[in-house]
Amino acid sequence: MSSLVQLENVSFNYGKNATILRDIDFSIQKNSFVSILGPSGCGKSTLLNLIAGFHSTYEGRIEFEGKQVRKPSKDQGFVFQDLALFPWLSVYKNVEFGLKMQKIHKQTRDLKVKKMIEMVGLSDYHSFPISSLSGGMKQRVALARTLVTEPDLLLLDEPFSALDAQTRDVLQDELLSLHTNLNTTTLLVTHSIDEAIYLSDKVVLLDKNGTVKDIVSIELERPRDRTSTDYNFYQRKLYDFLKDERLSPRKGED
Incomplete structure (x- = not known):
């Protein structure tokens, strides 16, 4: 298998005296x-x-798909620890968000969103607001919203x-x-x-x-x-x- 991500001698500092990462290679x-x-x-x-x-400034080199990051x-799709969902929007609207920002055609968006919601087991919850869901269901929505963009x-x-x-x-x-x-x-x-x-x-x-x-x-x-x-x-x-x-x-x- 070929490498998708490559890190070489990566170090990172917060200020002059706060080194967080040192010489990372993998x-x-x-x-x-x-x-x-x-x-x-x-x-x-x-x-x-x-x-x-x-973070744009660091020592060493990080490559993603052969290009420096x-x-x-x-x-790349990121699922944050706090999920960063929109509680006032429905499951469907949350999952659709990334595709909408990418200006994907509405019909294509609809097919992708419905398929992804089905994949994470939330087919019966399209119209439910995020605020009404359990923690596990919110996590499924966060995964679906990220994965629907096919990172x-x-x-x-x-x-x-x-x-x-x-x-x-x-x-x-x-x-x-x-x-x-x-x-x-x-x-x-x-x-x-x-x-x-x-x-x-x-x-x-x-x-x-x-x-x-x-x-x-x-x-x-x-x-x-x-x-x-x-x-x-x-x-x-x-x-x-x-x-x-x-x-x-x-x-x-x-």
Whole structure:
């Protein structure tokens, strides 16, 4: 597989004395599912924002589809942690929004929106306002609104963190199904060891200094059995990494 995203020696600073990310090197292959895992404050979301083009100044090089990233691209879709939906609009109008901004013809928009709403299991809720939906349903709308524009890269910033465990498990399976059926390359930021293992082909481990400590390939067939010995092996490996990060000092500390 060829690389869709390539990062080389990427560093990022907030001001002169606040280095968030240091010397980041990794690539994301087309159609793969990659997660970024690390302790709070290590720069996971910042790294996602850099790849999305939300920050134009950084050291090193980030390439998306062979071109250096300096601004957002319509070929990247971003699902924010707070979802950023329009609560006064219906499910249909929310999902339609991106296509409308792209000036897609109304008839084509209608076909795409209805198909995507069906794919996320909300066919009976076209006209419902967002404010009337559950958390899990809102998350489905956010995914549909992003995926309906057919992005080459889907970026997710802890999309399931506020959901209960049962809803989160269901949506993880739905996300995998969408990822497979739409051939979308997916990059997920998560705090959850289980989520990273269950969803990912590879997990990028960021340490508290904002450097890549390791990249772990998850060599498990799908669907994955959370009770298996092999699954537990990866849980222990990632748990030990996070435990070590909690106990070790940040760079520059005594």
